[in-house]
Amino acid sequence: MQNDHRPINVNPSDLMAFAWPLAALTSITHRISGVILFVGVAFGLYALEMSLASEEGFEALKGMMKSPIGMFITWGLLSALAYHFVAGIKHLVMDFGVGETLEGSKFAARLTILFSAILIFLAGIWVIQG
Amino acid sequence: MITQVTSFSRNGMSDWIVQRVTALILAAYTVALVGIVLIQGDMSHGDWQALFSQTWMQIFTLLAVLATCAHAWIGMWTIGTDYIREHYFGASADGIRLVYQVGCVLLLTVYVIWSVKILWGNG
Numbered sequence: 484m485q486n487d488h489r490p491i492n493v494n495p496s497d498l499m500a501f502a503w504p505l506a507a508l509t510s511i512t513h514r515i516s517g518v519i520l521f522v523g524v525a526f527g528l529y530a531l532e533m534s535l536a537s538e539e540g541f542e543a544l545k546g547m548m549k550s551p552i553g554m555f556i557t558w559g560l561l562s563a564l565a566y567h568f569v570a571g572i573k574h575l576v577m578d579f580g581v582g583e584t585l586e587g588s589k590f591a592a593r594l595t596i597l598f599s600a601i602l603i604f605l606a607g608i609w610v611i612q613g
Numbered sequence: 614m615i616t617q618v619t620s621f622s623r624n625g626m627s628d629w630i631v632q633r634v635t636a637l638i639l640a641a642y643t644v645a646l647v648g649i650v651l652i653q654g655d656m657s658h659g660d661w662q663a664l665f666s667q668t669w670m671q672i673f674t675l676l677a678v679l680a681t682c683a684h685a686w687i688g689m690w691t692i693g694t695d696y697i698r699e700h701y702f703g704a705s706a707d708g709i710r711l712v713y714q715v716g717c718v719l720l721l722t723v724y725v726i727w728s729v730k731i732l733w734g735n736g
Binding site for chain 2: 492494495514517518520521524525528531532534535537538541542564568571572574575578
């Protein structure tokens with residue numbers, strides 16, 4: 484028998500009609516940062532190959548990472564990594580049954596944002612100081 | 614018996630464990646590499662090459678790439694089955710998802726071959 488009141492799919496255009504709890508925002512950001520890293524590995528391997536190939540390659544990569552676009556890509560990938568790392572640790576902690584209450588998940592989401600923001604800020608300083 | 618294609622290994626419990634074990638490997642590699650770069654400070658090309666010519670670093674790096682493959686596949690598979698569905702994509706959803714999944718597997722395979730070449734290719 485069909486239950487007409489069951490929850491159905493949400494269309495993307497309706498997403499803004501919802502109030503997004505912090506835990507939902509941190510969850511979707513975990514996904515997005517994961518997809519960025521999936522593609523970002525290509526940048527990482529490209530950089531590793533260039534840096535190991537020769538002295539010239541190593542210096543050329545350093546130069547590329549100091550250009551505005553290079554700095555943005557480096558910082559962006561480090562930020563995605565930092566966020567995915569922190570949100571992943573949160574997952575592992577929650578696997579042990581910690582922070583599963585409503586209040587607990589709110590607190591965990593705040594901690595995720597706080598710690599990843601600190602790491603993203605530090606990554607920015609590292610990229611600028613090169 | 615009907616085998617449901619519901620996950621990477623067709624076993625959600627196995628996926629769950631693989632996702633966590635690979636996460637720990639990737640977390641360890643990240644901490645190690647970031648730690649080395651920060652502690653060493655201004656690395657020369659020689660320092661960098663010496664680091665990656667050590668067997669433990671080569672194995673650790675390949676292990677991290679392989680962990681990335683399993684981890685990213687489970688993640689990308691989950692995202693694909695969550696969003697690439699008939700409700701959003703119409704009748705062609707299955708075809709689009711297949712192309713998406715094949716694309717994911719191909720890219721991850723390229724990552725593995727590429728990293729082997731980088732680590733051991735040029736001696």
